Amino acid sequence: MTDADVLVRRLLGPGEPEVGCDECFFELDRYVDLRIAGADADAAVPGMRAHLDGCPACAEEHESLLALAAG
Amino acid sequence: MSAGPVVSVGRVSVPAGDAETQEWLDALTGTGARRDEAVSRLHGLLLRAARFEVNRRKRVLPHLRGAELDDIAVQSADDALVSILARLSDFRGESRFTTWAYKFAIFEAAVALRRRAWQGREIPIEPERWPLVPSGGPSPEAGTEQRELLAAISDGVREALTPHQRRVLVSVVLDDVPIDVLAERLGTTRGALYKTLHDARARLRADLEERGLAREHEGSKP
Numbered sequence: 001m002t003d004a005d006v007l008v009r010r011l012l013g014p015g016e017p018e019v020g021c022d023e024c025f026f027e028l029d030r031y032v033d034l035r036i037a038g039a040d041a042d043a044a045v046p047g048m049r050a051h052l053d054g055c056p057a058c059a060e061e062h063e064s065l066l067a068l069a070a071g
Numbered sequence: 072m073s074a075g076p077v078v079s080v081g082r083v084s085v086p087a088g089d090a091e092t093q094e095w096l097d098a099l100t101g102t103g104a105r106r107d108e109a110v111s112r113l114h115g116l117l118l119r120a121a122r123f124e125v126n127r128r129k130r131v132l133p134h135l136r137g138a139e140l141d142d143i144a145v146q147s148a149d150d151a152l153v154s155i156l157a158r159l160s161d162f163r164g165e166s167r168f169t170t171w172a173y174k175f176a177i178f179e180a181a182v183a184l185r186r187r188a189w190q191g192r193e194i195p196i197e198p199e200r201w202p203l204v205p206s207g208g209p210s211p212e213a214g215t216e217q218r219e220l221l222a223a224i225s226d227g228v229r230e231a232l233t234p235h236q237r238r239v240l241v242s243v244v245l246d247d248v249p250i251d252v253l254a255e256r257l258g259t260t261r262g263a264l265y266k267t268l269h270d271a272r273a274r275l276r277a278d279l280e281e282r283g284l285a286r287e288h289e290g291s292k293p
Contacts, residue, residue, distance in 0.1 A: 004217040010244045011224055012279075013272035020269075021250075021262040029166035029174050054272070055265055056243075057185070057250050060128070064177045068123050069170045 018050035024058045032065050092168040099159060113172065114152050120176035121147040128181065131188040143187065147179035154179075185249040194248050194256055220284060227278035236271035243268055 001009075019027065027045045034041035042049045052059045098109030121144040129140055154175050162171055228237055242248040254264045279285060 002217070004221065007244075008217070008220060008224065011228075011240070011272070012276055013269065015272075015276055018269070021265045025174070025178065029171040030163075032174075033166040033170050054269070055250065057181070057261065061174070061177050061181050064124050064127055064181065065170070065174050067127075068120055068173050068177065069167070 014050035014053040016050045017047050018054060019045070019047040020051070021055060021058055024048065024051050024055070025061075028058075028062060028065060029069075032062065032069050035066060036070050089164075089167060092164065095168040096159075096162070099156070110152070110156070113155065114148060116169065116172060117151045117155075117176040118144060118148040120173040121145070121151070121180040124177045124180035125184065128184045131184060135187070143183050144180060147183050148176055150179045151175035182251050185252050186255065189249065189252045194242055194253065195246055220279075223279055223282055223284050224275060227275045227282075231274050231278040232271050236267055236274065239264060239267045240271045 027048060031041045031045045031048050034044055052062050095109065095113075098105050099113065100106075101109075122141070124147075125140050125144045129135070132140065135143075151172070155172055162168065228240065232240065239253065242253050243250055250264055250268070251261045254261045257264070
């Protein structure tokens with residue numbers, strides 16, 4: 001993916017239904033534990049993956065929680 | 072874990088079979104020395120999580136020394152502890168208790184680090200900083216189609232967005248201002264600002280469609 005692709009993607013966002021930041025925080029622990037358990041977290045929490053694609057701050061916190069809880 | 076049945080203990084639901092979660096809830100909703108010990112243990116857990124986050128993100132604060140970074144971790148753990156004890160009844164038992172608790176510490180530390188990184192820095196207000204395609208010529212890696220698309224998006228930003236949407240989009244996407252930092256400066260919330268960003272992006276996509284440039288690479292690809 002080129003820099004231009006990344007820029008276009010960041011400008012236009014995920015382009016599909018997504019949760020907001022508040023709901024993301026509310027569901028984050030469940031989503032992460034489902035991922036660690038190998039369950040279909042994206043099906044269980046619709047709109048979460050799209051939000052994590054579109055929101056850098058929530059994505060950072062998701063990455064950290066996943067790394068910490070899986071360790 | 073969350074896939075299992077959930078049982079209620081007082082006002083708190085816990086996943087059946089998760090003995091550690093049950094032990095945390097019993098101790099934290101109890102009284103006396105057992106509760107005090109659990110609160111102290113919880114603070115230790117949160118401090119570990121906050122330090123974990125600080126360690127992951129400390130590159131954004133290269134000027135801070137170890138003690139200053141650890142102060143951020145300790146303050147984040149303190150704040151997370153207050154939040155958790157106030158919201159214990161909100162725990163739904165759909166994750167491990169430790170995962171639920173960790174997220175508060177990580178959130179507090181992440182927000183504190185982003186704010187500290189932008190402390191004293193001015194957020195550029197250049198809503199007319201367009202077009203996205205440099206006037207000096209095409210980027211070597213952007214093909215003709217990409218350049219046309221970026222030019223169309225530039226037009227959409229200028230013509231289809233409100234000034235507030237334009238400012239939020241420019242700050243977050245082009246200037247990499249963290250959304251919670253921008254929210255604090257604008258006196259709003261992260262959630263409200265993300266809604267603005269979301270609406271701006273939706274408007275841009277609609278504008279592209281109106282221009283006959285509906286995008287095949289639109290959408291989230293896992």
